[in-house]
Each structure stands twice: as structure tokens, then as C-alpha cells.
Amino acid sequence: MGAAFCCLLWGSAYPAIKNGYEIFQIATDDLPGKIVFAGYRFVIAGLLLLAFAFLQGKPIARLSRQQYSQLAVLGVTQTAIQYIFFYIGLAYTTGVKGSIMNATGTFFSVLLAHFIYQNDKLSINKVVGCVLGFAGVMVVNFNSQLMDFSFSLMGDGFVVLAAFILSAASLYGKRISQTMDATIMTGWQLAIGGLVLTAGGYACGGTLAFHGWESVAILGYLALLSSVAFALWSLLLKHNRVGMIAPFNFLIPVSGAVLSAIFLQESILEWRYALALVLVCFGIWRVNVVRGSRVN
Template structure:
């Protein structure tokens, strides 16, 4: 089973399908978080409500993965000695990333948040450069990153903004992307010792419960009045987190961080396109140019290197 899984997630089509699938799901989170805030009446100053809603999402996501593991007949019992490992991932990949993400999204636009999400690639590749001896930054990867990030810039131009003004919300989003990149790199390291679904579910459970505790301390445990639509959006956000992180952590386990990180440039593109569809925002020709640049960047980063290159 392990050999077949590795074969799927190291095949070019398997890598592309898993990475693109995860980034599509994550890109859809931007409009759905904004829609959820609107439906539940969560404003930019309602910090505890934001964290509580995030806690609901990731606790539910963890429970969905655990239920899936039970359906597969796999053990969900605590594995002795794994707490420090999953807690460390949960601290960065769930708790700190989404403390900053949910605040940033409450005070920024969906498009701006989507664009800033592209910086996760830089953080992830830079961190891998220092944490993995065999995953160094090369000229080829640098070129691919520049081309891909040009696509992120074009997404911004699609809103008629050639430059961005960074306030507290945007700095918070940038911090979220750093912690997310760090969490991704740590999850690769720990996946050498832990099952992917076990690791993903328990790190989300720890981070989700911590978010609930912080949010409930200021807003109470159940301040929301959930309509059917709000409940459906919460379930969708939880499901996309469960599936997205499971796919991403699996493809990260079997491949070099530097090669996979390029796919994160798809998040802002998907985020903007889905925001246009779900939030009635206008699409421009710049978005299609962005897609072409991102695709070109992926090809450059994942092109087989010359024998002289040691990446």
C-alpha cells in the first residue's frame, strides 16, 4: 500500500493532480471565509468570534479525517511519543497561521488575501533551503519563482491596482503565509515518522481546540446563530481543509519542497477566479495572463535539471 501510494504521488500526473487539487480547495477558502463572515455577522473588530469560527472549522476538519480513517479500518488511537511532533505542526500549520489569517481576511479584501497567499511559496522554498541539504535554491528555481510570482502581480493588476498599500491586515496575512510555509516544511520532516492522515488530523485537532479555547474566552462557546447556509459553509471549509492538507502533506512527503512549492502560486489565481464567481467580482484579461505565467513557472521549476545542476 505504501509503495503504491508513493508511486502515485511521485508520478508527474499524480503530483500535478494532488497539488492542483489542494491549491484549488485552498483558493476557494478566500471567498467562503468572506461569505461566512457576512452570513454570521462577524466584523473586522470581532477578533474572538473570528478565532472561534476558525476553531470550529479545524476541529471539525480533524474529526472528518478521523471518521474517514475509521471507515478505512485504520486505527485512530494515540500513538505513543507523537504528541510533541503533531503539537509542533499544529502550532504553526493551524494555530498561528489561522490566528493571523482570519484577522487579516476580516480587514482585507478577498483578492488582496489571495495575492498575498502567493508568498507562501517563497517562505517554503527559503525555509527548505536551510532545513534540507538536498533542497537548495538554484538559478532554475529562482527563474521559475520570478515568472510564477509575475502571475501573482498580474492578478493584482486585474483589479486595477499596480501597487499595494500594506496595513495591519496585510502584515497579518503575510505572517500567516510564513507560518503556513513553516508548518508545511515541518510536516514533511515529521511525515518520515508519522502516518499522513494521523499527523494531519491530530495537528488540526490540537490547533483547532486551541483556537476554540482562545475564541471562547472572549466570545463564549456558542455566540453564533447558524442558518442552514452558514452551517453548510462551515462544513465546506472544514472539508476543504481536511482534503487539502491531506493531499498537500502527502505530496510533500514524497517530493522535494522546492519542486512542489511552485504550485502554491495557483492559490491566488484560483482565489481570484472563485471570488469573481462567488462574490460577483469582475475578471480582467490580467487574470488569464496570470494563469499563463503561473503555468510557465511550474514548468520551469519542475523541468528536469541538467546533470551539472544538483537540485
């Protein structure tokens, strides 16, 4: 139940972000405004995680100069640069397509790990999983008449690029986590990356005007989902076998697509969305089953 709850939170980010644009009255072409919006979310999320670690009695500031430098690099790449592309991309595509496109990050991680780690090479099951996943990405971009291939560089392309950057930065974060508590590492990188986003957005003329309690609620929810989901997911991995928890990742694109259809009034009844979801979810399952069995 805990793992399913985490994936539901992560999936709900897609419609929540698009609703946030409407509530904060951020126009589609208002890039600085989107950056400020992202910055606020991750500064708050990072502070919440650091507070959570502090309440657990962990030394959140007892780090070396080298570790702070590593956190700065991680924050700029994994949070700032990655979310610049993600937020822009989501504004130019539908929530349903965005949730599926972002699932390509799993396959990028598998491919990058093949070239970096000697004990994590590609296998038949991993190749099959990657092929199925990218097949789902291709299917979702065909229009209902199969007469055209719909792919927006500013929308779909940026979401896929964000997924790749996240995968590469996550591998760097994995190396850092060997000498640092994972919760503290993530809290700092979210806060640092959020500050970079906020400062950059304001420097480019962005603003963020709050419009009543709905503004506070949506921003608070987006920050909480990042903090709560990560903390709970880390706790589950600590006390359970990886092979038991990892397959739940397939719920993220499913929940993202379903929640987008419900809250954003986007169509999910077309056959391409159903087929794409099946392909992506089965592909993620195949990859994670292999990972889980090897770890354990």
C-alpha cells in the first residue's frame, strides 16, 4: 500500500502542475514564471525533507566542502536543469502524454547503467523492456487516424530530454549517496536546485502572484508530494526487498494518465493511450523484475 501511495503521488504531479499554471495565471509562453513556480516548489520540498531528517536526529549540516560541492552540482542538474525542460515540456503537451513520455527515464537509466556499471549489463529481458517502453512512447504520438506523427519538440521532446537528464543525474546521485545519507542528500539538492530556479526565474523577469487559498494549496501539495513520496519510498526500500518494491513503478504512468484524464478533462478513451500504457507498464515491469532479482 505504501509503494502504491508513492506512485500515486508522483503520478498526480502531472495534472497538478498544469492546474498550477491556471491557478497562478501563468501563460503558456511565460517561461520565467514557470521557472519561479518550479523554484518555490523545490525549495519548500527540500526544506521539508531536511526538517524530516533533522527530526530523525540526522546531522543535516555536518558535511565536508567536497560534499557541498557535489550537492551543488547535483542540485543544478537533477533539479534545476531537469525541471526547466520538464515544466516547459508539460506546458506544450497533454498530461496523459507527459506522464507516459516521462516514463522513458526508466529505460534511459537501464541503458546508461550498462555503460557505467560492470554488474548491470543489458540482458534480453532489459532489451525487451526498453523496446516495449519506447514502442509505447511511439504509439502515443500517433493521431487517432494514424495519418500523421504528432511530436512537439517543445512539448514531448523536452519531457523526454528531462527524463534523460534525470536518469544521468540520478546515477551521479547514487555515487554521492555512498558517503551521505540519502534523505539529507535529496533535501539539499532540492533546496539548492530550487534556489537556482527561483533566482533565475526572477532574474529573467518572472513573477509568482498568489491568488487565494487555491494557490497555497496547489503549491503546498506539489512540495509535499516530492517530500512525502521520497521519504516513504526510502523507508520502504530500507525495510523490504528491492524486488518487492520496484515493480510498483509501473503505477506512475498509469496514475498520471488516469488523473490527468479526470482532472484536466483529457481524453483517455482512444485506443492509442490504452495500448501505450500497456506497453510502457509492461516494459517497466520487465526491467524492474530483472533488477530486483539481481539485487537480492
